[in-house]
Amino acid sequence: MNKVKRTWNINGERREAEIPPVRRFLDVLREDLDLKGTKEGCGEGECGACTVIVDGEPVLSCMLPAGQVPDSAEVTTVEGLEKTPGGRLLQAAYAEKGAAQCGFCIPGMIVSSYAMLSRDPDMDPGRIREAHAGNICRCTGYEKIVEAIQSAAEQWPAEAKG
């Protein structure tokens, strides 16, 4: 049988999956694990809508073979953000600054923000833009998004580091 078993810690919950090893992690999250918050935009690595965090690093779930997500990996998807102080802060900042228009890019965008700030809550706009260069937004021109991230960075909780 062309299947592998994996156990992951997704948004703080232990989840098991038995899946074809090269099935896209995006499909495993959305279909096998019913986590539909992660979106598919282009399906070829260009847009960032499908961004999730695996062991601290932002990755594109549309080009990640699920079998390559190792056993006991820590995974954060957009659904997990509201469970963390930093994630809640980011969501509030995005809303307050009016950073979303159509909203399609936002799940991936905010996951990238969370990955970046968890590593280093730096407020430099150049660095923020670089860390979000893999997330395409067709609506907003990024100004409001950068402002939202800066505002979240200013208040970034010490316990949310790492």
Next chain:
Amino acid sequence: MSTVTAKTFDDVACAFPATLQEALELMADEKTRGRPLAGGTDLMVQWESGVLEMPERAVSVKHLSELRNIEETDGEVMIGASVTHMGIRRSPLTQKYLPSLVDAAATIGGFQIQTMGTIGGSVANASPAGDLAPSLMITDGTVVVASVRGEREVPVTKFWTGYRKIDLEPDELIVRFRLPKMPDGHREAWRKLGPRQAQAISKVMGSCRGHVANGVVKSFRVAIGSIAPTCVRLYDVEKWVEGKKLDEAVLAEAEQRTSDGINPIADIRSTAEYRKWVTGRIVRGFLEQLAG
């Protein structure tokens, strides 16, 4: 032997060998051999789009601990094949001794592509637009490949044998890169010109390593990508400029010789004339940077 070709990602089997030795044993036998799969940032797109047929089997090499380190010896930095672009950016060793490789890695895709994509995948993919190639070529380093038959070293400058072709046998894997450190007093530079800075398949990009003392070129190595089926070293220009004092006349002639000496491809991304002109400008800029 099966003639049935897998059609979807779900049909592709994948092995996750526990060690490099195990991976090489899988590659040694036609019945267990599979397409090496590192970050998947090229393969997943090529399989989905049909540029490459979905294989029956893949062999994951991304997780192999033997391929994930960056280490140093006296004269060299060794980078494992499965080190990611982000890993190259973050390592103090590459930052210190291979600065143009770090700069090149920083221009690949966005952060997500950099945390997924690997140096081994980039080199094996062998796109003429692969951004790491010039910085590897100017080190005069080697690619170390392995099979159950043992290890073999190939100069980086000889590893790409033609358009999307590499010097690798079907049972071999790339295991690491041995890259001579930038010597004291030397400098490196990286330049990428494309429609957009990041996220772009480059039109022309290049790297140089060299040493200019009192205005005289002591050593100069330069490699340019995206102008030919493989990345190329500009040996003629290197040789011509070495020993010369960098005045305006020499800079102008180096630029001219560069443009005249290459025979670039024209494709949808850029014309041959533009590539000749811009490559000359890049080489001139490199010499000015080394002098400055």
